[in-house]
Amino acid sequence: MKKTLITLISFIALVAYQNTKDEDRTWSVYKADSHSTSYSPLDQINTSNVAQLRPAWTLTLKDMKDGSRPGNSECNPIIVDGVMYTTSAKHWVYAVNAATGEQIWSFDPFDGAEGGGVSRGLTYWEEGNGSDAKNKRILVTGGDNLFALDIKTGKPIQDFGKNGKVSMNVGLRDDPETISVIPTSPGIIFKDLLIMGTEVSELYGAQPGYIRAYHCMTGQLVWTFHTIPLPGEPGYETWPKDAYKYAGGANDWGGMSVDSKRGMVFLATGSPTYDYYGADRKGKNLYGNSVVALDAATGKYIWHFQTVHHDLWDYDLPAPPNLITVERNGKPLDAVAQVSKHGFIFVFNRETGEPLFPIEERKVPASNIPGEEAWPTQPFPLKPKPFARQYMSEADLTHYTDAGHDSLVKKYRSMRYEGLFTPPDLKGTLMLPGSRGGAEWGGAAFDPKSSVLYVKSNESPEIESMKKVDLEEESKNMSVFQQGKSIYMTYCVACHGKDKNGDEPTYPSLIGLRNRMTREAALDKIKKGAGKMPAFASVVKGKEKAIIAFLYEREQQSTNAVTKFETGKTKAGADKYLNLTAYGHFRDPDGNPALTPPWGTLSAVNLTTGEYDWQIPLGNDDKRQIKDGPETGQEGSAGPIVTAGGLIFISGTNDKKLRAFDKKTGKLLWKTDLPGVANATACTYMSAGKQYVALSVGGTKENPSGFIMAFKIP
Numbered sequence: 001m002k003k004t005l006i007t008l009i010s011f012i013a014l015v016a017y018q019n020t021k022d023e024d025r026t027w028s029v030y031k032a033d034s035h036s037t038s039y040s041p042l043d044q045i046n047t048s049n050v051a052q053l054r055p056a057w058t059l060t061l062k063d064m065k066d067g068s069r070p071g072n073s074e075c076n077p078i079i080v081d082g083v084m085y086t087t088s089a090k091h092w093v094y095a096v097n098a099a100t101g102e103q104i105w106s107f108d109p110f111d112g113a114e115g116g117g118v119s120r121g122l123t124y125w126e127e128g129n130g131s132d133a134k135n136k137r138i139l140v141t142g143g144d145n146l147f148a149l150d151i152k153t154g155k156p157i158q159d160f161g162k163n164g165k166v167s168m169n170v171g172l173r174d175d176p177e178t179i180s181v182i183p184t185s186p187g188i189i190f191k192d193l194l195i196m197g198t199e200v201s202e203l204y205g206a207q208p209g210y211i212r213a214y215h216c217m218t219g220q221l222v223w224t225f226h227t228i229p230l231p232g233e234p235g236y237e238t239w240p241k242d243a244y245k246y247a248g249g250a251n252d253w254g255g256m257s258v259d260s261k262r263g264m265v266f267l268a269t270g271s272p273t274y275d276y277y278g279a280d281r282k283g284k285n286l287y288g289n290s291v292v293a294l295d296a297a298t299g300k301y302i303w304h305f306q307t308v309h310h311d312l313w314d315y316d317l318p319a320p321p322n323l324i325t326v327e328r329n330g331k332p333l334d335a336v337a338q339v340s341k342h343g344f345i346f347v348f349n350r351e352t353g354e355p356l357f358p359i360e361e362r363k364v365p366a367s368n369i370p371g372e373e374a375w376p377t378q379p380f381p382l383k384p385k386p387f388a389r390q391y392m393s394e395a396d397l398t399h400y401t402d403a404g405h406d407s408l409v410k411k412y413r414s415m416r417y418e419g420l421f422t423p424p425d426l427k428g429t430l431m432l433p434g435s436r437g438g439a440e441w442g443g444a445a446f447d448p449k450s451s452v453l454y455v456k457s458n459e460s461p462e463i464e465s466m467k468k469v470d471l472e473e474e475s476k477n478m479s480v481f482q483q484g485k486s487i488y489m490t491y492c493v494a495c496h497g498k499d500k501n502g503d504e505p506t507y508p509s510l511i512g513l514r515n516r517m518t519r520e521a522a523l524d525k526i527k528k529g530a531g532k533m534p535a536f537a538s539v540v541k542g543k544e545k546a547i548i549a550f551l552y553e554r555e556q557q558s559t560n561a562v563t564k565f566e567t568g569k570t571k572a573g574a575d576k577y578l579n580l581t582a583y584g585h586f587r588d589p590d591g592n593p594a595l596t597p598p599w600g601t602l603s604a605v606n607l608t609t610g611e612y613d614w615q616i617p618l619g620n621d622d623k624r625q626i627k628d629g630p631e632t633g634q635e636g637s638a639g640p641i642v643t644a645g646g647l648i649f650i651s652g653t654n655d656k657k658l659r660a661f662d663k664k665t666g667k668l669l670w671k672t673d674l675p676g677v678a679n680a681t682a683c684t685y686m687s688a689g690k691q692y693v694a695l696s697v698g699g700t701k702e703n704p705s706g707f708i709m710a711f712k713i714p
Contacts, residue, residue: 024098027683028080030121030186031443031639035323036257038445038641040684044691046645049713050660050670056692056712057101061705063090063108069508070699072679073706074184074441074637076121077694079685083151085138087119089699089706093140095154098694099687101710105154109142114521117143120255120441120680121186123194124151125216135217139194141183144168146196146214161219168198171221172207173245179207180527185255185320185441188265190296192216195265197252202314203491203536204576206273208244209251213299223299227251227269227287234301235286247281249273250288254441255320258296259334259350265296266323266336270316275435276424276464276579277312279371284309291321291338291346293353303353307340309375312367312423313464314435314582315341319443319639323350326451326608337446337607339439339455342420343388344381347607357383357610364421369466371575374423383610387603388433388457389595390420396596400624404588411586412594415463424579429464432595435583436460442639442652442681447663451608454642454663456618456650457601458635461594465581483543484550491536495583500551510551519548592624598633600653602640604666614666619653639681649693651678658682658695658711675707676700 031038045053064071071089078085083104084096095104109115122140126133137157138149146168148160156164168183169176187196193213200207211225227250228243229236239247249272257266272281272288289308294301308315322337326347334350347356361377394412399405416425423429431437437458444455469490478486488496496502502509513522523544526536540547586594593599598617605612619634638652647669648661656677660670674697682695694710 024079024081024686026079027685028078028124030076030078030123030188030255031320031681032641032683034188034258034260036255036320036443037322037324037448038443038639038681039447040641040643042643042684042686042691043645044686045643045647045684045693045713047647047662047669050645050647052713053660053670053672053693053711054714056710058710059094059096059101059103059708060703061088061090061092061094061707062703063088063092063106064699064705066704068699068704070676070701070704071116071706072677072698073696074118074120074680075696076681077683077696077708078121078124079683079687080124080151082687084685084694084708085122085124085151086696086708087122087140088696089116091115091117091119091142093122093138093142093149093154094708095151096708098685098692098710099690101708107147107149107154109140109145109147114517114524115143116525117182118184118199120184123186123189125189125192125194127192127217137216139187139216141168141186144180144182146194146219148216148219160217166214166219168196171212171224172210174207181207184253187214188256188258189216190258190260190263190265193222193296195256195258195296197254197256197267199253200248200251200273201536202249202271202273202275204274206248208248209253209269211252211267211294211299213296225294225299225301227292228272229286235304238284238286240280240282243281247272249275250285253316254318254443257320257323257336259323260296262351263296264302264350265294266321267292267294268317268319268321268338270318271308271311271314274576274578275311275314276466276582277369277372277577278310279373280574281310282373284375285311289315289317291317291336291348291353293336293350305346305348305353305355307338307344307346307379308342309378310373312372312374313342313421313431317341318439318441322444322446322453324446324451324453324607325448326356328356328608335607337444337453339387339444341433341435341438341440343386343390343433343438343457345384345387345453345455345605345607346381355381357381365418365423367423368416368425369423369577372423374421378421384605384607384612387455387601387605387615388438389459390432392430392432392461392595397594398588398592398596400588400590400592404590404592408588408594411463424464424466424577426466429466430461430586431464432461433458434460434462436462436635440637440639442637445640445642445648446607447642449644450663451606452613452663453605453607454640454648455603455605456636456639456652457603459595459599459601459633460635461586462584463581463586464579466577467580469576469578480546481549481553484546484548487540487543487547488550490578490580514552519552522551523548597624598631600633600635602648602650602661602666604663613664616661616666618650618659619655619657621655636679638679641682641684643684649682649684651680651682651695653677658693672711674709675703
């Protein structure tokens with residue numbers, strides 16, 4: 001009897017331990033799980049008590065110098081066995097007690113150098129399961145290196161790669177000593193493999209966005225999938241015959257999803273380069289702008305669907321595919337849902353790639369730019385309806401002042417505009433939702449209980465202003481300073497402005513740059529890119545002195561030496577056109593948005609029926625809100641999370657709020673002010689029996705490094 005009682009007590013203790021451990025791992029993967037659902041089964045915080053949420057702890061980070069520009073943290077923290085692992089705006093890695101916020105360790109992947117760059121998360125891996133698990137580690141990128149860190153100390157594991165790191169430059173097309181690719185989203189685990197995408201330049205000369213799998217123990221490269229196919233590979237015929245030698249992009253920069261049961265990994269790729277002119281890449285350009293299913297163990301192709309043919313609008317697929325289950329003919333069906341920048345949701349059978357709702361190819365306008373051949377049709381899903389506006393008329397232009405409105409009308413009438421897929425044009429083309437529009441990298445959240453998908457959307461029209469460029473010819477007889485100015489006015493002015501004042505917080509001011517950053521650090525950031533800025537290594541190659549002279553010196557201080565210009569690898573003899581206003585906003589002369597609100601929304605879409613449950617504005621611009629009118633909505637890149645407690649949590653808007661909504665109705669139940677913009681997706685987890693909601697918060701003038709904040713019910 002006594003032995004039986006002891007055995008029973010031991011069993012109960014084991015079950016309790018396992019339940020606690022499982023609870024502590026409800027958010028142990030980027031976006032919650034390998035299916036990228038951003039769903040939590042926790043319900044301790046729910047619709048009845050969320051109004052009681054209060055700050056539980058705040059970790060104030062201190063990895064940036066005083067006086068630095070406030071950092072923009074995009075990390076979605078993960079929690080494993082009571083420890084939170086996260087990255088900062090500086091790209092340092094932190095281990096934190098998830099219940100108290102006490103820092104356990106930190107790791108600087110740049111070893112004291114300037115570093116930085118976008119980091120949306122990291123990956124946990126262990127060999128084996130349960131109490132027998134060993135070789136536990138954090139896999140994270142810093143710059144163009146992949147690191148394996150010991151979870152107890154944060155130190156690199158020396159037998160991974162070379163002294164704990166692997167160069168991500170190795171294994172792409174060109175010489176690893178001359179390129180730099182910097183992943184922004186974490187990889188995903190399949191058994192003992194870490195499958196990685198990467199961020200590459202969006203200009204001429206970019207690297208191809210190959211998908212690669214590394215062994216989690218050794219760092220060895222196991223397989224590679226060529227997103228720009230080599231001769232003999234499926235999709236090669238959709239490009240010019242030598243495109244694989246010079247074309248770039250078609251990269252997965254937003255993350256991936258894994259179906260471990262089927263052994264499948266799902267990608268969502270971006271556009272081929274150059275984003276806005278494709279004379280040197282005539283054809284559909286697989287696997288650009290595609291949902292792709294691969295065998296996770298080998299990288300072999302299974303199926304694909306291309307959402308934009310021969311992209312000329314930078315309509316990347318910006319977020320991981322959501323692996324979902326919906327009802328079809330009274331039975332559950334495993335599927336894939338993909339949100340897009342241009343406002344569509346594509347839904348496919350997970351095994352076959354067959355669309356669950358009809359998709360039709362519609363004729364779209366032809367290009368007028370010499371050499372360009374826009375693809376004659378594009379895919380339009382018939383359900384669900386677009387979650388973002390895809391057309392605007394003069395009636396949709398704002399009217400803050402008579403002069404401002406007249407300016408918008410004049411500009412609108414001067415451009416070419418024939419709807420969603422109007423090609424770039426030398427007279428200017430209007431884009432809506434825009435390259436920052438529709439869904440962003442925060443992606444969507446899926447509730448398995450209701451089959452409802454929740455997606456944040458932006459409506460941010462912009463203007464494509466195309467110009468044929470030959471910087472080498474233009475630079476003849478220019479001083480070094482004038483050459484630097486020419487580079488700036490061609491590639492940088494759209495975001496940073498003619499006066500270098502920028503457009504905070506997204507596009508930083510460059511005024512007083514000498515007081516914030518060394519010339520070497522600035523040049524490194526220009527070459528490698530940061531935030532929304534692509535890498536300009538191919539642009540500044542051979543003319544580094546020119547751009548630095550313009551950014552740091554007065555014209556009379558610069559020498560008159562002439563620098564030879566190169567504008568990146570492309571097809572021999574091909575013309576180059578650039579969009580001089582890429583990623584800019586369509587605004588009136590006073591800086592007001594050209595499009596009437598809402599500028600940001602949150603939508604609930606039932607993916608069994610394809611119908612919308614609700615849509616609301618998300619975020620508010622107090623200065624531009626009509627008195628007693630609805631909130632304006634705001635742009636934002638962070639995504640929602642959804643819980644079994646009936647809640648949606650979302651941040652990311654410039655009004656510095658974290659909000660909780662009733663997932664059934666969209667009713668606001670709770671909100672709180674944050675010290676900075678939390679341009680990051682939240683997470684929720686259990687620790688010591690309490691449920692927390694936590695997120696990364698960007699820096700402030702007083703503390704540019706930013707914060708990690710957690711909330712709980714007292």
